[in-house]
Amino acid sequence: MAHRPVTDDLHYELYPYPPRDPRKESGERISGSPSDLDELVHFCFGGRLDFGRPLRALIAGGGTGDALVMLAEGCKRAGLPAEITYLDVSQASRTIAEGRARARGLSGLTFISGSLLEVGELAPGPYDYIDCCGVLHHMEDPAAGLAALVGVLAPGGGLGLMLYAPYGRTGVYPLQSALRRLVADLPPQDKVAMARRLVEGLPPTNWFARNEILGDHKQSDAGLYDLLLHARDRAFTVAEVETLMAGAGLVVTAFLPPLRYDPALYVAEPRLKARLARLHTEDRPALAEELAGDIKAHAFYAVRMEDAERAVARPDDPQMVPVLRDLDGPAFARSFRPGQAVTASFAGKTHRFPLPPLAGAMLARIDGTRDLGTIHAELAADRSDLDWPAFHRQFATLFATLNGLGKLHLRLRRP
Numbered sequence: 001m002a003h004r005p006v007t008d009d010l011h012y013e014l015y016p017y018p019p020r021d022p023r024k025e026s027g028e029r030i031s032g033s034p035s036d037l038d039e040l041v042h043f044c045f046g047g048r049l050d051f052g053r054p055l056r057a058l059i060a061g062g063g064t065g066d067a068l069v070m071l072a073e074g075c076k077r078a079g080l081p082a083e084i085t086y087l088d089v090s091q092a093s094r095t096i097a098e099g100r101a102r103a104r105g106l107s108g109l110t111f112i113s114g115s116l117l118e119v120g121e122l123a124p125g126p127y128d129y130i131d132c133c134g135v136l137h138h139m140e141d142p143a144a145g146l147a148a149l150v151g152v153l154a155p156g157g158g159l160g161l162m163l164y165a166p167y168g169r170t171g172v173y174p175l176q177s178a179l180r181r182l183v184a185d186l187p188p189q190d191k192v193a194m195a196r197r198l199v200e201g202l203p204p205t206n207w208f209a210r211n212e213i214l215g216d217h218k219q220s221d222a223g224l225y226d227l228l229l230h231a232r233d234r235a236f237t238v239a240e241v242e243t244l245m246a247g248a249g250l251v252v253t254a255f256l257p258p259l260r261y262d263p264a265l266y267v268a269e270p271r272l273k274a275r276l277a278r279l280h281t282e283d284r285p286a287l288a289e290e291l292a293g294d295i296k297a298h299a300f301y302a303v304r305m306e307d308a309e310r311a312v313a314r315p316d317d318p319q320m321v322p323v324l325r326d327l328d329g330p331a332f333a334r335s336f337r338p339g340q341a342v343t344a345s346f347a348g349k350t351h352r353f354p355l356p357p358l359a360g361a362m363l364a365r366i367d368g369t370r371d372l373g374t375i376h377a378e379l380a381a382d383r384s385d386l387d388w389p390a391f392h393r394q395f396a397t398l399f400a401t402l403n404g405l406g407k408l409h410l411r412l413r414r415p
């Protein structure tokens with residue numbers, strides 16, 4: 001008997017992604033990038049949290065609701081009124097996202113079924129912020145999808161996006177092609193079973209078998225389907241992301257986390273380091289991607305070219321309030337010893353990031369309410385030589401590391 005071919009639409013009806021179950025919704029805080037509230041305010045709105053009205057946001061291709069829940073709860077915690085619209089072609093995904101929102105007691109959300117290509121008619125907005133993760137790379141014409149989103153982006157608005165990246169997905173595309181040849185005519189469940197067998201029996205030289213950073217296919221059938229059996233999927237290098245954005249009049253304000261896109265992490269030899277230091281800032285993320293080899297998706301923020309100058313918050317304004325993410329500043333400060341460094345792993349190597357002498361005293365005061373001027377005044381009270389430039393030099397070092405790791409952002413206090 002002929003079965004219905006698995007189109008893009010049917011795929012997410014059968015295997016909503018990522019797999020989530022509203023009955024098991026624990027209320028646990030969701031943390032991720034993009035669409036963490038402090039992060040998006042930092043990288044799209046120059047730290048300005050006050051929109052003079054509720055934040056208007058669109059979650060385009062919202063799937064099973066991770067970004068929706070994260071942003072809605074982030075706004076609730078911050079006391080920021082928000083109007084958030086969810087849009088997806090998949091009814092099954094929408095049902096799960098709605099169930100999760102209900103289980104968490106989130107209200108005031110709007111759910112719409114349909115394609116983001118029709119967003120101008122279905123949900124014209126406009127929106128201050130648009131999340132679109134893991135969607136455009138599945139579209140026949142990603143540029144058309146992006147143009148539709150930019151068409152409903154308010155002046156001064158920002159986008160948080162995620163697109164697949166090629167090098168970390170080494171081995172995926174030959175295997176997708178092989179599976180198309182081998183099992184295209186089977187019903188979806190049989191395709192999944194056969195794909196599992198194929199993966200289990202791959203020779204050790206196969207690039208997919210050698211690629212240890214891919215794990216989605218081990219977690220669930222939905223993960224396997226999304227990774228290996230998708231009807232359409234392509235990956236973008238950093239340069240291709242930038243070209244796609246430029247075509248829509250946009251510019252990337254940050255790839256996330258920013259330090260991962262610093263090629264200096266992947267170059268040890270001093271003469272090469274010196275050559276690297278002479279590279280243009282805008283060429284650095286592409287080089288980092290080429291050297292790291294483990295980037296399988298790019299998460300990033302983008303704004304219109306004319307808004308780029310003031311989109312990213314800077315640590316040189318005393319009115320900026322530093323905010324930690326998933327870190328308790330005072331608790332971190334208590335465990336902190338002078339001269340201590342922060343360590344973080346990138347591309348399979350652990351790196352040490354030395355912190356300035358006043359890091360502990362600063363962290364102890366980073367509570368999401370004190371601004372930099374206040375923190376400086378408190379520290380200067382018993383350090384007569386700590387003028388603003390001296391304070392700022394040390395804060396800038398702390399900021400470069402923690403912001404680079406996605407752990408520290410800046411925002412202005414709401415009036």
Ligand SMILES: C[S@@+](CC[C@H](N)C(=O)[O-])C[C@H]1O[C@@H](n2cnc3c(N)ncnc32)[C@H](O)[C@@H]1O
Binds near residue numbers: 018060066133135
């Ligand atoms: C890989 S899932 C990602 C879900 C979610 N954004 C996330 O990151 O967790 C892709 C989602 O995009 C939706 N989608 C695909 N094409 C779409 C389109 N043209 N308009 C709206 N949604 C679409 C699918 O139904 C699916 O739920």
